[in-house]
């Protein structure tokens with residue numbers, strides 16, 4: 563009975579919203595139509611590490627990551643950033659905080675919470691910001 567009620571409710575609400583258009587950062591479009599494609603931006607050239615804006619910020623990626631795969635079989639990022647390989651690659655070694663589970667227990671491998679690096683670390687492109695931002699770090703823990 564409960565499932566039937568929920569199904570009916572869902573059917574009704576989808577009928578209600580069917581005509582509406584959605585406003586997103588990519589522009590507005592009808593719910594029924596495909597959204598606009600994201601423009602593919604050219605990634606910035608490889609450079610030096612980018613200064614962080616606050617203490618716990620995941621550092622931005624200062625190099626192209628075109629073609630770098632992170633999936634069940636392999637993690638391309640780790641071929642340079644792992645503790646085994648970072649020296650030879652001249653890369654920053656992956657943070658020790660990435661070897662902890664959510665209860666703070668130490669792990670022997672990168673935590674599954676940290677496996678998909680690009681959830682937090684992003685490459686850079688010369689693009690206009692989508693939204694304004696006047697963030698300032700706490701002065702007590704910043705040298706800015």
Ligand code: HEC
Pocket residue numbers: 609610611612620621622623624625627630638639640641642643651652653654679680683
């Ligand atoms: C071919 C080797 C290589 C691969 C593969 C690679 N990196 Fe890097 N990465 C580097 C090097 C070299 C640096 C710059 C180190 C320097 O100049 O101090 C760097 C810098 C970074 C930094 C900045 C660190 C800091 O302290 O500011 C981040 C974040 C990063 N990479 C993330 C990634 C992610 C995520 C991937 C996978 C999508 C990846 N890298 C794949 C070599 C690599």
Ligand code: HEC
Pocket residue numbers: 617618619620621637639640643654655656657658659660672675676677678679680681682683
């Ligand atoms: C859930 C978010 C998240 C994910 C996923 C993640 N990181 Fe990070 N990373 C951070 C944060 C936050 C920091 C800065 C604070 C710290 O060290 O924990 C950081 C720091 C780093 C640093 C700089 C370490 C240093 O000594 O300054 C490197 C290199 C790095 N991460 C690489 C990676 C790689 C490679 C992956 C994928 C295997 C990855 N990270 C996945 C959030 C993340």
